[in-house]
Amino acid sequence: WDHSVVSSTPSPTLARSPFLLAARGEPGPRTPVWFMRQAGRSLPEYRKVREGTTMLESCMRPDLVVEITLQPVRRYGVDAAIFFSDIVLPLKSTGFGVEIKPGVGPVVAEPVRDRSGLDAVRPVTPADVPYITESVQQLVAELGDTPLIGFAGAPFTVASYLVEGGPSKDHAKTKALMHSDPELWHALADRLADVAIAYLSVQIEAGASAIQLFDSWAGALSPRDYERFVQPHSAKVFDAIAAYGVPRIHFGVNTGELLGLMSAAGADVVGADWRVPLDEAARRIGGGKPVQGNLDPALLHAPWAVVQAEIDRILAEGRAAPGHIFNLGHGVPPDADPDVLHRIVTYVQSASATS
Numbered sequence: 353w354d355h356s357v358v359s360s361t362p363s364p365t366l367a368r369s370p371f372l373l374a375a376r377g378e379p380g381p382r383t384p385v386w387f388m389r390q391a392g393r394s395l396p397e398y399r400k401v402r403e404g405t406t407m408l409e410s411c412m413r414p415d416l417v418v419e420i421t422l423q424p425v426r427r428y429g430v431d432a433a434i435f436f437s438d439i440v441l442p443l444k445s446t447g448f449g450v451e452i453k454p455g456v457g458p459v460v461a462e463p464v465r466d467r468s469g470l471d472a473v474r475p476v477t478p479a480d481v482p483y484i485t486e487s488v489q490q491l492v493a494e495l496g497d498t499p500l501i502g503f504a505g506a507p508f509t510v511a512s513y514l515v516e517g518g519p520s521k522d523h524a525k526t527k528a529l530m531h532s533d534p535e536l537w538h539a540l541a542d543r544l545a546d547v548a549i550a551y552l553s554v555q556i557e558a559g560a561s562a563i564q565l566f567d568s569w570a571g572a573l574s575p576r577d578y579e580r581f582v583q584p585h586s587a588k589v590f591d592a593i594a595a596y597g598v599p600r601i602h603f604g605v606n607t608g609e610l611l612g613l614m615s616a617a618g619a620d621v622v623g624a625d626w627r628v629p630l631d632e633a634a635r636r637i638g639g640g641k642p643v644q645g646n647l648d649p650a651l652l653h654a655p656w657a658v659v660q661a662e663i664d665r666i667l668a669e670g671r672a673a674p675g676h677i678f679n680l681g682h683g684v685p686p687d688a689d690p691d692v693l694h695r696i697v698t699y700v701q702s703a704s705a706t707s
């Protein structure tokens with residue numbers, strides 16, 4: 353990998369899209385909005401095209417990836433598309449034994465708990481994932497002035513699936529590994545940093561104009577453990593892709609106590625969930641960085657007047673940062689009403705517009 357190769361320069365109109373302006377902390381015409389997990393089971397058109405194809409198979413089919421990524425852009429008019437894939441896809445693409453079990457999430461055939469397990473964890477090369485390059489290139493062509501966000505799972509969050517063997521509430525085996533065999537932990541996290549770097553590089557080189565590194569479950573850690581066991585590995589990822597010059601977003605759930613450390617890992621934009629008001633999040637993130645967030649997804653079921661008041665509050669609090677990208681505090685739940693999401697997009701875009 354030659355990470356000094358700068359990705360193709362975005363067209364002037366793409367570069368001045370509300371999303372990319374906000375991500376760079378530059379003034380824009382309005383607050384951009386997109387949703388984590390905006391594609392997926394909440395959309396009937398998604399359920400229809402996914403029929404008969406497993407999750408990871410569909411991630412390897414450019415026709416499906418392009419269609420599914422575009423569905424929420426068409427339906428909601430969001431200000432950015434997020435590449436349809438999964439955090440375990442790069443491992444799957446190198447032959448690692450992982451499946452996505454419907455209604456559960458990633459399930460690993462042989463959990464990684466000793467040195468011998470490490471060998472199976474290796475980064476993709478572009479030759480492993482021609483379908484990723486093809487899907488991103490097609491998407492960028494179809495999206496025109498709407499930016500495409502590439503993504504990867506951060507070392508801790510992916511490691512948790514590998515060590516636990518599947519989704520976990522307490523991440524107990526992962527924490528036990530960190531503390532009982534720090535050397536093995538750091539070796540695994542270092543490899544997963546390489547996995548993320550390789551996967552992000554493929555997406556950026558194919559034309560993604562921003563990336564998000566998901567450390568969804570990092571909020572399970574104390575700041576002390578995060579700093580020692582996780583931050584250096586996420587920092588490696590951010591450093592390695594810095595030369596591409598695309599905005600780098602970092603996000604995790606329940607990370608109120610970690611926002612400063614996640615920012616210091618090297619992110620350009622930090623996302624917060626609904627537990628921290630955005631003005632307070634901006635203060636903790638520091639360095640005058642843009643923020644992303646943070647409507648509680650549970651409120652999608654609240655009366656519209658409540659949702660609207662929450663949006664007004666979040667937009668006001670977001671002005672404490674040099675840029676604000678409106679989002680939910682976590683992913684769209686499968687039972688979300690697409691009409692409510694559409695109404696949120698329309699409202700954010702009009703309420704935040706400077707006349």
Ligand code: 1CP
Binds near residue numbers: 440452456
């Ligand atoms: O808009 C989009 O749908 C974007 C595509 C996307 C992204 C960004 C998917 C498709 N997955 C992800 C990232 C991802 N995958 C994360 C980080 C983001 C987050 O925190 O939500 C995580 C933690 C995963 C792991 C994962 N994959 C889970 C969570 C399990 C758990 O531990 O609770 C699940 C349920 C999946 C499967 C999956 N990935 C994506 C979809 C649409 C689905 C649902 C399965 C399906 O539709 O069949």
